[in-house]
Every structure is written in C-alpha cells, then in structure tokens.
Amino acid sequence: MPSLSPAERYQAARERMVESRTQFAAFKETFEFDLDDFQLQACQAIEAGQGVLVAAPTGAGKTIVGEFAVYLALARGLKTFYTTPIKALSNQKYAELAGKYGSADVGLLTGDTSINPEAAIVVMTTEVLRNMLYASSEALDDLAFVVMDEVHYLADRFRGAVWEEVIIHLPSEVQVISLSATVSNAEEFGAWLDTVRGSTEIIVSEHRPVPLWQHVMVGKDIVDLFAGDTSFDQLNVQSEAVPEVNTELLQLARTEAQNRMRGRFAHGGRGGHRKNNVNRLAQSHQDAGQSPVRKASRAQVILALDRADLLPAITFIFSRAGCDAAVRQCVDYGLMLTTEAERQEISARVEQASQDIPSDDLEVLGYWSWREGLLRGVAAHHAGMLPTFKELVESLFVDGLVRAVFATETLALGVNMPARSVVLEKLEKYNGESHVNVTAGEYTQLTGRAGRRGIDVEGHAVVLWQPGTDPGAVAGLASRRTYPLNSSFRPTYNMSINLIAQFGQGRAREILESSFAQFQADRSVVGLARQVRSREAALLGYQESMTCHLGDFGEYAQLRRELSEAESQAAKQGGRARRGAVDESLAALRPGDVIEVSAGRSPGYAVVIATDPQAHEPRPTVLTTDKETRRIGRHDLQGPVAALGRVRIPKQFNLRQPKDRKNLVAALNYALSTFQDAPSSRVGAFADNRSAAQEEQIAALRRRLRAHPCHGCSDREAHARWSERWWRLRRETDSLVRQIQGRTGTIAKTFDRVCELLRQDDFLESLPGGGLRPTVAGQRLRRIYGEKDLLIALCLREGAFEALDANELAAFASALVYQAKREERGLRPRMPSPVLEHSVDVLVRQWSMLEDQESQAKLPLTSEPELGLLWPMLKWARGKHLEAVLEGTDLAAGDFVRWAKQVIDLLDQLASVPGLAPGVRKTCLQAIERVRRGVVAYSALAA
Template sequence: MEMGSLKRKSEEVEAEAEGFSQKQQKKENGCVTLDDEAAACLHDVSYPEGFVVPPSSSASAGEASEPAKKFKFTLDPFQSEAIKCLEKAESVMVSAHTSAGKTVVASYAIAMSLRNNQRVIYTSPIKALSNQKYREFKEQFSDVGLMTGDVTIDPNASCLVMTTEIWRSMQYKGSEVTREVAWIIFDEVHYMRDRERGVVWEESIVMAPKNARFVFLSATVPNAKEFADWLAKIHRQPCHIVYTDYRPTPLQHYIFPSGGNGLFLVVDEKGKFREDSFQKALNALVPAADGAKKKDSGKWQKGLIMGKAAEESDIFKMVKMIIQRQYDPVILFSFSKRECESLAMQMSKMDLNGDDEKINIEEIFWSAMDMLSDDDKKLPQVSHMLPLLKRGIGVHHSGLLPILKEVIELLFQDGLIKCLFATETFSIGLNMPAKTVVFTNVRKFDGDKFRWLSSGEYIQMSGRAGRRGIDKRGICILMVDEKLEPSTAKMMLKGSADCLNSAFHLSYNMLLNQLRSEDGNPENLLRNSFYQFQADRAIPNLEKQRKDLEQERDSIIIEEEDSVKNYYNLLQQYKSLKKELRDIVLSPKYCLPFLKPGRLLSIQCARNDEASPSFSIEDPVTWGVVLNFQRVKNVSEDDASRKPEGSDYTVDILTRCRVGADGVAKKTIKIVPLKEPGEPVVVSISISQINTMSRLCMVIPNDLLSLQARENTLKRVLETLSRFDKEKIPMLDPEEDMKIESSSYRKVSRRIEALENLFDRHEVANSPLIEQKLKVFHMKQELAAKIKSIKKTMRSSTALAFKDELKARKRVLRRLGYVTSDDVVELKGKVACEISSAEELTLTELMFNGVFKDIKVEEMVSLLSCFVWQEKLKDATKPREELDLLFSQLQDTARRVAEVQLECKVEIDVDSFVSSFRPDIMEALYAWAKGSKFYEIMSVTPVFEGSLIRAIRRLEEVLQQLIQAAQSIGETELESKFEEAVSKIKRDIVFAASLYL
C-alpha cells in the first residue's frame, strides 16, 4: 500500500437503477458488465491512514431518505454510484468520458446541499463555461449566484458558480463563504495538469476548508486512484473514485487519406484496430509532388486549403460526403484560428439549411447582436459571419467576439449549424456533441514544435462525437496527409488518456499570500501538494543516500571514543544550560532597563575559520555598544506563550562587521571580533544574540553617519576594554545588579556549577588533542543526524519539493523589500499579494517607482497592456515616442527584477523574461482608453477581435487588482486613477453581456 493503512475497496457496481434489475449481468475483471452493454463502472475508495471504516449497515443509512433530486431518465450505474457516495456525505471523484453525463452528479450535489440548507461552490476552468453552467443551474435551482471577475450575480446565493481563480482568491482573503461551504465541486479537474494554470487547482484543493466535502469531475484519467489517495491524505477523509470507460454512444474511427476519395475504418465500435484497413488507407495516400517538400507542420497546404476552382479541395469533398451520408452535424477540429476560418471559406458553394432555418438563424443572430452599437454591428467579423451561419456553417475559436462565439454555440445546440469549424477549446466545457468529429490535421504546434496529437488530446476531442439517445454510433475521421506509422496511429487511437500529473510551480503571489495569511505556510502548501505526493513515491534515492552516509560515518575512527563521547555530551549539556540561563537573564522584564545607549555588550559573532566543522568548546564572541532598542511585534510583555520573549525586540548596536557579496544578495554582513578586518556598522540584532551585558557605559556621539565617527567610537570601545584583563571585565551581576530572584535562575546556576566541577575532573579534559577529537566526533554526530533525518523523511514522506527554489524566492522578496528577514509582509508585498493576473513583481516595482503617478490614465492603460498581451505579432504598429519611452522603462524594471532573481539563484532567463512584455497593442489600448470606437481600432490593429477583447478584459481584471492593492496600502490617489482607467476601458462591445446571463 502506498499510504500505510490506506485501504482500497473494489466494489462491483450493481445496476440498481430502474430498468437494470431485469437485465442479464456478468462479472468480468472485478467490474460488472451488462449484456446489453449498459454502462459498467469501477468503484474504489481511498481512506486516510488510521481511518475506521464504518460498518456497512450504517453506510447505507443515507440511502433510505428521499432523494434530493429526481431525474426524468434512468441513471447510468456510475451516476447512481456517485450519488450514493454524496448521500453518505463523502467526497467523490467521477472520472468518465466527455458527454458521459458527469454533470448529473454535480446537479445532485447542488440539490442535496440546498435540501440540507448548506452552501455549495461550483468551480470551472474558464469564464465562458462558468456562464454556461450558471444558466444551466439557474434553470434547475433558483438559489444560484455567479462570480467570474467580469460578472458578479447574487454573491449571497447558496450555490455559487465561479472560476477556480476566484475561489482561490476567496480562500486567501478568508471570505465568509469559505467558512460556510459544505460541498466544493471542481469541474474539469484534469485541468490541474495545465502547465500555466494547473497550480491554481492544487492550491485551492490544499487550502480548502477541512470540513468541506468534494466532488471532482474529470475526463478519464488512468491515475484517478492516486489523486484520491492524495485527497484522502491531505484532508483526512475518505475519497471515492467512480470510474467508467463506457461511452454511451460507441465510436468508429476512420482515416481519410489526402487525395483519396473514401473512408477507411481503422478502429471499430468494439475498439478493435484493423491493421489491413489502416494499410489500405496509407496506400491510398497521394504523395506530394516531386521536389515539393512538405513543411513539418503537416498542414494541408495543397489539397485542403488551396483547392483549385476546377478541383474540389479535400475538405470540401469530406464535408460533402458527410452531408450525403447524413453524418451531420459535424465538428471539424483545426489547430489554428486562421486555418479554421480559411477552411470555412472553402464551403462557399455549400448550403446546408432550408429557408425556414435561415429565417430562424437571422432572428436569433440579430436579437443577440442588438446589444451592440450600430458601429460595432458593422465589424467585418459580424457582417461576414451571418451569410456563413445562414448556410449552416459556423466557426468557433478564441479570436471571435465573445458574443459571436456564444450565438454560434446556441445555434449549434439548436441544430441550425450542421458543419462547425473549431479549435480544440471547443472540446472543453458544455455538452455540445455532434454525430461526427473530423480532425483536419493529426499534428499540432505545441508552442515549441510540431508533434503528433497525444492519445489524451485525441480522446478529449473525439469525445464530442456521438449524441446520446440520437446516434447509434459516433464517427471520428482523421484526415491524414503524410505517412503515419501504425505504432503512432495505434498510440493515438487506442492509447490511454493522459495521466493527471501535477503542474505545481511556485509564484511570488502564492508565496506572499501564504506568508500574509493567518494560517498560511508555504512549506505546508508544498508538503501537501499533489506534486509532493507524487514525488514521495520515488524514495529509492533516499535509501541510497542513507547507505552512503552510514558508510562515511563508520569510516571515522576516534581514539578513546567512549570517553570523548562522554565529554562531548557534557559539553553540549553545559552549552544548553548556559543558553537557558542567558534566556532568563535576557528576558525583556530584566534586561530592557539596562539596554541604555552607550552600554557595552558581549555578542555572538562569526567564526574565524568558517571551513572547520561548526563546533568549538567556546562559542566566539565580540563586543558592541548599544545605540537603541525597539519592539518588533505587537505582543504583550506578559505573554508567556511566546518563546523566546527576546525575539520581540531588536537592539541597534555598533560593532565591527565583514561586508561582502555572496552572489545571492547584494551584500552580506557578518559580525566579527573588533580587532579583525572589517567595517564599523550599525546592525540590528535580536536580544537572544547578546551573550552578556557589562557594567561599562560610554558616551556615544549624536551623529554616527560618517565612517570616521563610527571608527573612532569602536576605538574607544577597545580602549575601555583594554583596561581590564579578559576575565575581569566588570559584568552586570544578575542577582545583585539586575535583581533576578527567580527560582529557575538559581536552579540552572547550581546545575552549571556541578557540570564545571565534572569538567575539571574528566579523564580527557587535559588531553592536548581534545579539541581536535571533539571536532571529529562532532562531524560523526552530524553524519548520524543526517542519517536519522533521512530515515525520518523516508518514514514520513516529507522530502520537500521546491525547497531550494522556495529559499531562493524568499531571498528575492527580502532583497526587493517585499518581506522582512522574519518573513513579515511589507507594503510592497501587500501590493503584490493582490496581483494574480499579471507579473506581480515588475508591476509592483513600477507602482512603487512612481511611474503610474507621473503619467496620464491613457498612457497607464497602454503600458499595462504589455502585461496582458502574449501573442506574437510580426507586423504590429510601433508605439509613439512617449509610449515607447514608457515601454523602455518597463523593460529596464523587468530586467532589474530578473537580474535580482538570477543573483538569488532563481532559475530564470533574463532576456526571455524581459521579452515576455510585448508592446504590440500599446497603440490600440491607448486609442481605446482615449474613447476610439472598436471598429476604428480593429482597422489598424492586425489581431483577432476576440483576442483583443480578451486582452482588454484581462487588463480590466489587472486594474481591479491594482485598485485593491492601492486600497490595502492607503494610496487613495492611485486608487482613483486606476478606477478612472477602468471607467475608460469598460464599455461597448468589449464588455457586452454574455448571452448565457
């Protein structure tokens, strides 16, 4: 077992729902298979270590009560099984194919929460899906609210639909909802593996209230059990896995070879790969013309897009055949926005709708577009789309106007669009299946290179094929234009879904929010992350380290080891008692009256030989002179629960220090003995760093700013001390001078005296090599401690991932003044805490450098556009001179931030970081903030309308975060400026309301 007594319970799921009881069943591989191919499923459950499983009789107690929601259709076994888990008030992960009906489980969880007067949160990965789900749930239950960042509707509702980012933010801010929520539903939880945003899911799950229960809805993932094991471990509660590979509508997979005229069935509805048919398909592939080398992208440059007038393109032939065979509606997936539109334009001769449908489409289209201004209705994207839609052909990608995308979704759901060209984002979200899915390409560009589709991507998109209750089978067609190895095809068509692997990574916003939060602890977040959980399963390396260290330890031989060990242990006891005594003497109530300016203190300092083992009979000390002391934490002096009390105070002292660079911070300061080389520096030390307090006081000059004044003062300290022998420097007597009458002080003093007598009589006390032997023995003890630590790590699985990066990032935050050395969040840190939609450090630096105060609102909007625009444009308009100067300022700031990170050992490519801020839409956003019409901006900006709208909406999100940031530090002037910026950009088509609301 991976988790001690974590138990696995495989349950054969019986088809108890209405209609299944009379059907013939047979058991196969621990699951129930129904002869009529009804949906069998596997049910597992993960229990936390030490969990006592209730007897089965009580487990079914919840099933007797009236169901929270009745459905008009017979539930599949996986739905019934998941609902039983909900009624037992236990978390469940439902892993099933797209369109299998996972939302039924979410609906029941909401109904159950409302029945029990509990609050429920439904999170989704994207705003558009949140809007759609809000509409869907609002129709079922009235008590539903929505929070997406763009829109807030009824935030006090019992059921709240929101994006995962909003939920994360609410948890960090300690929202009232987090204390009231009983159930949290994470839709599309497989998003957790997303390279950029997946970490948000992990944070949200780890930080979720401990008394909450969870519903996870996921595409099929092979390691669902591992995910449930993790949830059970971190939240100390059972987590069920209800898994089904069943597709309500079986799929047939065909290949359409480029230049050919027919389809070849390569995987039948029973999942069998047909080798002979696959070879026939490849043989039918028309090779590219001699000398015409195909691009690595594998695009259908020749036949797909550039078909001659006399010769039908492959895509036209494909759609024509689909319509003739009545395989429509069809979704044709393409992997670029431009190709999507280009392919749709190939259909200009095709008309798939009758007159009544055309009238219907026009009415729906214009009733949606009525919320746009007359100017916006004339946008080319709007005017060009209607003729296409009326012919039953649609386009769906992220570059479309959001309102246009939504109207196309609604038309597709109503069956008025027969042929939809879409990018893969259409495969995420609302249940919008078709009879047929076509892959216009089997290769995609993933940001770095062109590659074959993964089996997981293929499974996700092909899941849109086959409408439950309408089609006997769904059809998937791959258009192939280059030789495809059988192994590659099998992997794609028959491979397993992608594993749910953690994409956890650290961010400064996360780190600062954790440090600021009352219960926050970055180390705990890391320790409880799914990333850590997966990493801990690879422990063999720790085993090797343990063996190597044991070998090194056993190779160290010390003469008279037993006697040396005894002496070493006495010495450690002595040091411990001396520290205990010092803590009593230096408790604020005793020492504060004596920390007056001018008093000479003995303080701890750095060793002369830092390369030697960290052991010496006496700890090195030096001297300094008190200048001042102050309280650093707002706590009561009588608060006995705080240990040590002295940590609440710092003392400013003048002493000698070695100042140098270590490649991590700009400079390091180490206190050294007064006679050693170094500089006279005023440093703040905690009271616990004081060794002893002398009776000696001296007058210190009022001005110690100059180096000479500080140097002269330290000379006077040395002169004062030189009047006495080292052992005879007059020290404050704890009992006579400081009037300490505590019994614990007297008790510790007596134990120290007894130990000193033992030292004098010890058999190795006068050995000439005793110090050397003690150092070697100390080294052996350190090895033993490391071995012990590794053993503990292996037992408790706490080999913390990201440990070094965490330290490095904390160094960055200290260097830049976001946190103190004690990890207390400063003003800068409070600002960065609020910024989660843009690069927080660079943006905070610009704010504190006064950049936003000195520029016009329009210029500020233009500058902020560089934080939200990520697409690369070849022919972007170069910004005017004043905007270009601002961009240079941004680049300089970004470079400084990146260089500090590099110095602090954070892995970062400085040039890539600086170039991630792009000026491509600075002019467009300047014009928008100035009041220009959207169509005017589009006429001079070479980007998709939807992409620009998304950037402006994200910019508004950043501005809202900056308003919060300015509020948190009392910057009312900046707050007003950010609010004015919001009012200038939040208008017209860019913020047109969703059709789902």
C-alpha cells in the same frame, strides 16, 4: 440468474426502503433516464459525507455528480461553489443552473463579471475561489461543497497550480467533488486527495455511453480504421484484445510509400466507403505512378459526412485563420445545410444577439460573413471571435441549426457542444514554438465530443487522409484513451507571501509539502532508489573487468579523462571569447545599419530596425530582403558583425504596415546595389587560441599519461572500454542520487528561494524571533494575481502608475497582461507621451533586474512585458471606433475584447490594493470605465 432467498429478498427490500428516504432518491426522480453505475456510486458517496474523484470519458455525464452536490446543498440550506477552468464554461454552467433552479439562487463570478455573488449556488472560475481563500472572504461561510469541473486542468503549466492551491486551502469541512477526464493515474491523484482532504471515493469509468467508431476519410469516402464490426470503444470494455487495423488502409499506405520512393507525385482517385473495399483504390491508381488519393476540399468533406448521415460535425483545425477560411470555402462552394424555415429562425436569432452592437462596428467584426455562414449552417469557433458570436454559434449548434463547426482545440475543454461526428484535419499542431504531434490524451479529448447522449446511437471520429498517413500511428492514438495527470504546481510570489501572511513561514512550508507535485515527487523516489541499487551492482562488475596487472587502471583512466577535459575546456574558452566578441558587435549596431546575417535558418542581408540597450543578451530586430521581421542573436552569425552601410528609417515608419516594410526593403536593396560586390559585414574569423597556461597543462598531462605503468599494457584499450562504461554508469548513478536528493522537499526548497528573493526586495522582513512577515509593499503584492505579480508590485513601488491619466493607465496595464505572437515580441513602439515613456522605462528596467535575480536564484523567469497592445488600448480608451483601433494590427476583434477584459481585471485588482498613492485608485476606476464600453461592454458574459 439464480432466485434470491427470502432473507436476501428482505434485505434488498430494506435497502430500497432506506434509499427511498434519501435526498439522492428524490434527485434521481428529476431525470427521465436511469443513471449509470458510476453516477450512482458517486452520488451515494457524496450523501454519505465523502469527497469524490470521478474520472470518466467526455460526454459520460460527470456533471450530474456535480449537480447532485448542488441539489444536496440547497436541501440542507448550505452553499455550493461550482468551479470551471475558463469563463466560457462558467457562463454556460451558470445559464444551465439558473434555468434549472432559478436565477435568484444562482450567481456567477468570473473576475470581470459579478452576478448575485451571495447566492446559494455560485459558478466561478477557479482563480476567483483561490483569491477568496487568500482574502478569507465571508462568502466562504456555510460552504458545504466545491465542485471542481475539469480538474485534470491542474496539469496545465501556466494555470494548473491554482487547482492545487484551492484543494489544499479549502476548509476541512468542505466536500470536494472532482470531475476529470479519463486519466491513467486516477488512483494516484485520488490517493493524494485522500491525504489532504480526508476520505475520498475514487470512481473510474472507462465506458462511453455512446460507442465511438474510428474512421479515416480517404478522398471523399469514409473508411473504418479498425477491422471488424465492433467499435473499438465497445471491444476495449469487453476484453483486453486490441483490434486489428484495417488491412486495406495499410495496403493504401504501402502503395503511397512505394510511389514516393519512385519520386512521383500525382493526383486522382476515389476513396472507399465504410464497408467498401479500399484495396480497389490502391489497385486502380497504380498506373502512371499516381497517388491513390485526391484530397477532398473542406466543403466536400462536409458533403460526404452529410451523405453518410454523420452531421452535425465539429472539424478541429489547429488555426484560427484556418477555421475562418474553412467557412469562407464552404460559402464560396455554395454549401447549404439548412432549410428555408431554419434560415428564418437563424436570421431572427442573429438579429436578436447583435441588436446592441453599434452598426459602425459590424464590418470590422466580420458580422456579414459570420451571418452568411450561419444561414448556411456552417460556422467557426475560436478564441479570436467576438464572445457574443461564439455564444450564438454554440446555441445554434446545440439546437441543430448549425450543422458544421470548424473549431480550434479550445472547444474541447468543457464547452457543451457534442456532435455526431468529430473530424481531425491533421494529427499535428503548432504549439507556439514548433509543430508537434497530437498526443493520445489530446486525441481522446477532441474525439470525446462525438456522440450525443440520448440522440445518437453511436459517435464517429474521422481523421482526414494526408500524404504519408500511417494507419498504425492513427490506431495507436485512437486505442490509447488515457493519459497521466502530472502536477504543474510551483510556489509563486503571490502564493508564497499569502501563505506567510496567513500561516507563517514554517507552516507555509508544511502546506506546500502537501501538494500533489511533492506527493508525485516522493513516490518517484522509490523507483529511483531501486535503479541506484541495480546500477551499484553493475559498477562492481565493470570495476573487476578493467583490472590491470601493471598498475591502478582507475588512476590511469582518470588521467585520460583529465586530459580530455583540459582540451575540451580550452576549446570552450575560445568559444566563449568568440561569443563575447559577437555580442559586442551586435550591441554596437544601431537602427538603419545594413548587415549580413551569415548563419542561422535564413542567411542573407538585412537592415536593423530596433535595438534594446537594456536587454540581457543583444538581439536587434531586423527586416530582411525577404520582408521578414525577426530578432537575431549570436546563433545567426558565424563571427562578429559590422555594418556594411546605412539606410534612413523614416520617423513615421510602422512595422505593421506592409507598405512601410515594402519601402524599407526597397531602400535596403538599393543600398546593397551600391556596395561594391556586396562586401561581407563579418569582421572576420575569430581564432580559438589556447593560452600558454592551458598548453602547459595539456603537455604535462600527456607526459604523466605516457609515464603511467598501465600505458604499456597490451590490453590497455580493452581495459579503457570497461573503464569508460564504468565512468558513464557512475555518472548516471550519481545523477540518480542527486535526483533523489533534489526531489525530497523540492517544493519547499523552491519556496525558500522565492522567500529569499522577496526578502531581498523588501517585500518580506525578518521577525526578531525568527520567521518572516510581509512588509507594506508585501501587503500590496498579496492582492495582485497573475503571471507578472511581482513585476507589477515593483512598478507600483517605483511609482510607474502615479503620473498616468486614465487613458495612459489602460495602455500601460496592457503591457502587463498582453502576450504577443512570437514574431511580434520585443518590438518597442513609439510612445505617445513622455509620461508613458517614463512608465515604460521603469517597467522594462524593473523586469530586467528581476530577470537577473531570478536567474541567480534558479527560479522560473518572469516573461518580458509586451508593448504591442499599448497603442490599440490607448486608442480604445480615448473613445476611438473599433475599426480605427484595429487598423494596422493583426489583432482579431475577439482577441482585442479578451485582452481588454484582462486589462479591466488587472485595473480592478490595482484599485483594491492597500496603500496606493493618492489618486491612483480613482484613475484605475476611470480607466476601467474607458475600457468597458462598446464591444467590450456588451460581451460582459464572455470568455
């Protein structure tokens, strides 16, 4: 490095002297290690008065940037809000900041928890800040900084819009510090921030402070995914070269594929080691057509990691039941990862954490199996666990006392639990509807936990070898470490009415047009316009190629299309008539009817156990001879259906009880045996007959086609092929033009449709001089936040809450927050009282009407209320023990606590809604006290 000139040395010394007088210089002294370049750059930009967007890998130390904003605000006597996407992360950050700055200066707000809300530093979920902004809260006074941790969460399709609302509505003098995982379009997001927030420094770091090695576990052995002695992480920073996949893994995959082609499925074999020759595996198990790999058990995987000194480890299993099962398997195997001294400390901390839990609840909470796993150094971590249990798992893992955690993917979101290794059992997960592959972005987020800064010299990501594993596909996931950040923003009912109340309709439209969603849509128009221009040029060439010397071939081609469309329309009309007949037959079914399910994924016989006369499309719930409960629709039938006969359904029948299901299936099978040759319940085939008018139209088009001059052209079919290409391209081009038109002002157009629906339902009223304002009902809607905001406001207006006592109100509120598993949806339990029955009828009726309105307005549909939590919540509010509450349900204790907290949150919102009917507020507060007890109360700081 060349020596500096005297002038350069003077300038450098001057810069050091200036920096030494800054708050950042003092902040740096609080750390025992040097900060990275991206941290230095971001902190200096904050002190210079700029907003920042920091996009860096998980574990790179982004939160130091947020902590500098906290430090700077305290030094200036101002406030900082630190926002996170989930309560668990808020709780963790609150504990960290309170430990560093003292509990007197730090507060926590998470909807159902309020600690020191007037503090200079307040940690909160992003929804809480959004609600403050709409309420013009005094807490916003003297606010200098807002740290938005995990800001890439704005891509979440359910809650992501909240981040954009906050960014748009924050006062202009507030500096926004956005912390994001590595995204591939950080510059685009930063450009939007610069537009709506003013000067914003975009800081992107691809560097992981702890290099990450990628492996595949073959049998019980750990093998490098990539060839060479440099981790992919380091190689990617140093050059653009992509490393080669380990050729021995490729050979192993080929060998397995060959064995599968021979139709042989066998077991046996050993894996390689990180530096061993895997080819040995493939060659030594060719005999008898064996598969080269025998899958290791979960306990054996942990032991293999322990032998390789790769613990502590987090194993991601995309199933709560799978996580719990993994712990049981390790315990049954006899796995012991702790010393006697460590077990004594774990035992003491377990007793301290659970001292307030009533002894009657311990068994149903799974306390003893949870404790046994912890003593052995293994634990599960998922949303179905009691929050108190989860928090202790996190604490013990960070302290090195728990060395193997089996977790669902929720752990990857922000919670500070780094490990030496991360294991992925599969590269496929169930997303609630179907099994889908893990994306590159998800893989990056999950494996980002590997490698503890300041502890490990390298991190390790391990994928378990499965039959059919493609090493190239795994390498593709591992080598693409970024993913695009796409807005999920759309105007909701609550958002729209708050905007109108604060800014008026015109200004509200302008605000919405400044969203990141519209910013991205407008940018995409440029590319679409370029595509339109190139397609228009191609259309001219196609038109020339289809020219016919006998006449206008475009006219002839149009006749051909009209004929094809007429024939297609006739077929569709017959199909619609058939669907109508099927729907009528489904609507006529009643509980107890025995039917044949003639199509779909599981044809066979079934008994109808529930119907919903209010449903938009009849979909009765049935119990099949295979004991499967599901809802059937027209896609499950070949034609209209009629009952074969009936079976009696007992009054006390409980679908959740295996014994009740078993008895009803037995009655169904007996009934089927009495039917002569089990006749089909199908009414019969439905003829798709054309009408006389349709036949005449089709015949006329055929006559015109034959009479056209081009019909006799010897090159007719060649011209027709060019014509078809022209038509297809014309349709694609017109579609692009419509996209351009649709993307211009997309958000504002949706806002207009929302406003019109709210006006029709009298939540908004027109002003004499133009514009809109909230009605009395609209003012209530302003204070209701959540997915079913308008539905709740409609039920309030219809008096659905008024006659309920505190216990019934808690149960009724559960229907407005609960999200059932797919197999539970649509089932209506017996109501415990006529009053609650009436309220549920109002709820279902209002939802059905709202769904119709939303369909007509082309707005996203409000999800159907779910009643599966109604009885458990009622029992809990009545003071029943947790075991009695959960009996006969599939609910985990942690899930029940989570839903109970959401019920409390909704009741708390309702209690503050203006203009409530007399007594409703008091009943809401009583219901909150009934729900906030026992296991719900002593997990007050939980997610």
